[in-house]
Amino acid sequence: MATFQRHRVTPWLLLAPQLAVVAIFFFWPAAQAMLQAFYVEDPFGLGRTFVAFENFARVLASAEYYRALGITVTFSAGVALGAMALALLLAVLADRVIKGAGAYKALLIWPYAVAPAVAGVLWGFMLDPELGLISAGLGALDIDWNHQLNGGQAMALVVMASIWKQMSYNFVFFLAGLQAIPRSLLEAAAIDGAGPWRRFWTITFPLLSPTSFFLLVMNSVYAFFETFGTIDATTAGGPGGATRTLVYKVFEDGFIGYDLGSSAAQSVLLMGLVGLLTLLQFRYLERRVQY
Amino acid sequence: MPRLYAGALTLGMAAAGLSLSAHGATEIAWWHAMGGELGNKVDEIAADFNASQDDYVVEPSFRGNYSETMTGAIAAFRAGEAPAIVQIYEVGTATMMNAEGAIVPVHELMSESGQDVDPGAFLPAVTGYYTDADGRMLSMPFNSSTPVVYVNRDILDEAGVDAVPTTWQGLGETLGRIVDSGAAECGMTTTWPSWIQLENFSARNDLPFATEQNGFGGLEARLSIDDTAAVDHIQRLADWQQDGRFDYGGRFDDAAPAFYTGRCAMLMASSASLAGVRANAEDFDFSVAPLPYDSDLVDTPQNSIIGGASLWVLAGKSDEVYQGVARFFDYLSSAEVQADWHQFSGYLPITQAAYELGQQQGFYEQNPGSAVAIEQMTGVTPTANSKGLRLGNMPQIRDVIEEQLERIFNGDVSAQDGLSEAVRRGNALLERFQQANG
Numbered sequence: 001m002a003t004f005q006r007h008r009v010t011p012w013l014l015l016a017p018q019l020a021v022v023a024i025f026f027f028w029p030a031a032q033a034m035l036q037a038f039y040v041e042d043p044f045g046l047g048r049t050f051v052a053f054e055n056f057a058r059v060l061a062s063a064e065y066y067r068a069l070g071i072t073v074t075f076s077a078g079v080a081l082g083a084m085a086l087a088l089l090l091a092v093l094a095d096r097v098i099k100g101a102g103a104y105k106a107l108l109i110w111p112y113a114v115a116p117a118v119a120g121v122l123w124g125f126m127l128d129p130e131l132g133l134i135s136a137g138l139g140a141l142d143i144d145w146n147h148q149l150n151g152g153q154a155m156a157l158v159v160m161a162s163i164w165k166q167m168s169y170n171f172v173f174f175l176a177g178l179q180a181i182p183r184s185l186l187e188a189a190a191i192d193g194a195g196p197w198r199r200f201w202t203i204t205f206p207l208l209s210p211t212s213f214f215l216l217v218m219n220s221v222y223a224f225f226e227t228f229g230t231i232d233a234t235t236a237g238g239p240g241g242a243t244r245t246l247v248y249k250v251f252e253d254g255f256i257g258y259d260l261g262s263s264a265a266q267s268v269l270l271m272g273l274v275g276l277l278t279l280l281q282f283r284y285l286e287r288r289v290q291y
Numbered sequence: 292m293p294r295l296y297a298g299a300l301t302l303g304m305a306a307a308g309l310s311l312s313a314h315g316a317t318e319i320a321w322w323h324a325m326g327g328e329l330g331n332k333v334d335e336i337a338a339d340f341n342a343s344q345d346d347y348v349v350e351p352s353f354r355g356n357y358s359e360t361m362t363g364a365i366a367a368f369r370a371g372e373a374p375a376i377v378q379i380y381e382v383g384t385a386t387m388m389n390a391e392g393a394i395v396p397v398h399e400l401m402s403e404s405g406q407d408v409d410p411g412a413f414l415p416a417v418t419g420y421y422t423d424a425d426g427r428m429l430s431m432p433f434n435s436s437t438p439v440v441y442v443n444r445d446i447l448d449e450a451g452v453d454a455v456p457t458t459w460q461g462l463g464e465t466l467g468r469i470v471d472s473g474a475a476e477c478g479m480t481t482t483w484p485s486w487i488q489l490e491n492f493s494a495r496n497d498l499p500f501a502t503e504q505n506g507f508g509g510l511e512a513r514l515s516i517d518d519t520a521a522v523d524h525i526q527r528l529a530d531w532q533q534d535g536r537f538d539y540g541g542r543f544d545d546a547a548p549a550f551y552t553g554r555c556a557m558l559m560a561s562s563a564s565l566a567g568v569r570a571n572a573e574d575f576d577f578s579v580a581p582l583p584y585d586s587d588l589v590d591t592p593q594n595s596i597i598g599g600a601s602l603w604v605l606a607g608k609s610d611e612v613y614q615g616v617a618r619f620f621d622y623l624s625s626a627e628v629q630a631d632w633h634q635f636s637g638y639l640p641i642t643q644a645a646y647e648l649g650q651q652q653g654f655y656e657q658n659p660g661s662a663v664a665i666e667q668m669t670g671v672t673p674t675a676n677s678k679g680l681r682l683g684n685m686p687q688i689r690d691v692i693e694e695q696l697e698r699i700f701n702g703d704v705s706a707q708d709g710l711s712e713a714v715r716r717g718n719a720l721l722e723r724f725q726q727a728n729g
Contacts, residue, residue, distance in 0.1 A: 040726065040727055041727070042389075042390065042727050042728060043365050043386060043390065044365060044368055044369065044390045044392075044393040045368075045369040046390065046391075046392050046393060064716070128548075129540075130540075130548040130549055130552060130554070131548060131552075148539065148540065148541035148542075148545060148697075149539050149541075149697060149700060149701045150701060151701075236542070238542065238693070238694065238697060239541075239694070239697035239698075239701070240694045240695070240697040240698040240701070240703070241694045252687070252690065253687075255358070255362050256358055256362075256686050256687060256690070257684055257686065257687035257720070258362075258365065258386065258684075259684075259687075259723065
């Protein structure tokens with residue numbers, strides 16, 4: 001402690017690069033967005049008018065915004081829960097593997113290295129109504145797959161692609177969590193006659209709760225923001241707006257429609273929403289976490 | 292070592308900069324959205340121009356798809372790094388037109404640099420889209436296309452159909468015969484649904500798409516597609532979707548593979564898709580037919596309207612640069628360059644002279660189907676309903692329309708309800724544009 005107090009400048013110097021990155025790439029644009037949200041401006045920036053809260057009022061009065069909000073909730077819940085459940089299952093299975101464990105783990109971590117847009121293109125291609133392998137297989141089962149027209153199928157497609165992409169990230173954390181659980185606990189329970197199912201739910205799962213909680217927060221943020229590339233590359237928010245999440249709407253209004261004020265107002269609202277969600281998670285869910 | 296590397300890099304960059312400015316030529320940046328083969332052709336056009344004189348160097352640079360190119364150019368303009376020439380798709384026209392202070396109108400550029408432009412030399416159906424109320428050219432038409440019908444001849448033969456119908460009524464019967472005979476499981480599909488089935492359907496059948504002469508008359512224009520016969524047309528497609536005569540294939544060009552694989556007998560697509568169709572239609576004979584019209588609405592069809600893009604000149608450059616741009620545009624609109632570009636790409640020629648040159652060269656006889664689009668465009672004088680569209684926020688309006696079309700075709704809503712909803716939301720976007728630019 002004493003050593004730290006003598007070096008007042010050094011810690012700041014060491015932190016400076018990271019702080020600079022955060023300030024330039026996060027705080028500066030965020031401040032710009034907040035400012036922009038109070039103006040109506042032409043695309044070229046030739047003139048802007050201060051409109052106070054009109055952009056917010058307009059967004060909050062539009063039915064499309066609430067529709068996108070509903071879609072975001074469905075989508076995020078599907079992605080976060082799906083990606084975590086699948087990753088947990090795979091981690092438990094991979095934890096038991098003795099032969100070739102390294103290969104299994106490497107393969108399961110692989111999808112995380114794939115860019116979101118590429119993940120989207122990949123799944124979109126496999127399920128392409130004309131050319132896709134999977135859609136051809138579904139056709140043989142008399143399931144007519146056309147995500148260009150069917151909103152439910154389009155949603156399923158982006159959820160699947162987003163889950164596949166995020167699963168690896170969760171897998172790594174769950175696997176590390178599983179390996180941190182002392183074997184002696186599980187062995188003691190086994191000796192007491194507890195079966196694998198019981199051992200999982202009474203020992204493993206509660207001991208994984210810090211990991212699960214951390215991943216829930218990370219996955220919610222992922223589903224809200226980082227899935228943009230996947231959606232853009234597969235359904236572009238369609239059909240009929242069925243996969244237009246809030247972040248996609250921000251992009252559409254800002255970068256296709258050049259309605260910068262409305263787009264900025266929406267991103268401020270979105271920022272607030274995710275902040276609130278994270279706060280709620282910490283306030284209510286974290287109490288049930290056993291460290 | 293890193294420092295050495297950085298030093299080498301700086302030196303290299305300086306050398307590259309030197310070599311470019313060495314011969315003292317003025318550089319003219321040209322941002323475009325032409326990928327693949329078309330992009331190579333654009334590079335070739337620029338290189339030929341650069342070789343033809345020593346004063347200017349046109350530097351084309353590919354900036355992604357149309358919407359990315361436009362967004363990029365706008366962001367660059369705001370940062371003071373704008374290119375001199377940018378290619379903007381036709382739905383961005385109103386946004387560009389209203390950006391006074393950000394653009395230099397082409398007629399002004401040409402007259403100030405002493406390059407006289409004869410408006411009569413251009414095809415009115417093409418240039419009309421890019422002129423102001425006084426008929427003066429605001430941007431330079433570059434790649435304009437118009438929708439036509441691509442037909443799988445093998446399927447038609449199998450179904451015993453000889454001629455491709457020219458009306459929607461005839462098309463309904465023919466497609467019914469094709470589907471009923473089992474020659475194909477899908478009658479027709481369409482690319483760019485809003486552009487072809489609403490914007491062009493309205494123009495070809497002389498129906499207004501919006502008030503104020505489709506927006507040419509002013510910013511007060513509002514959509515009118517929910518109270519014209521366009522509603523009946525969309526309902527017709529929705530009904531055909533049920534019995535297989537029509538199959539929705541997605542936005543943009545997504546529907547094309549359904550035609551390539553032989554699942555759909557006909558494809559409505561841009562005339563500039565000709566090269567793509569030729570390359571992909573390996574297993575069957577195909578032909579090109581004009582876009583049908585509705586015989587209940589008109590006796591003779593109007594011209595269709597164009598899609599594609601034009602070249603806009605951005606403000607804030609030196610006089611020298613504008614001199615060069617004017618020289619380049621003059622070169623670009625010469626009959627030889629135009630005819631070559633048109634024949635290579637399938638885009639429409641922008642001048643009468645380029646079309647005539649193609650006729651002299653015998654191009655249209657050797658390439659059946661390539662003249663269909665030109666004849667469809669030039670056969671009649673455009674009316675207020677077929678001159679084109681000039682609506683602000685059009686990229687978003689198109690999205691709103693296509694969203695509703697998808698809901699109509701999958702049976703969620705009726706054509707009337709879906710289009711009324713599209714008009715309601717589209718008009719909100721028009722009001723917003725009027726507010727920001729009024």
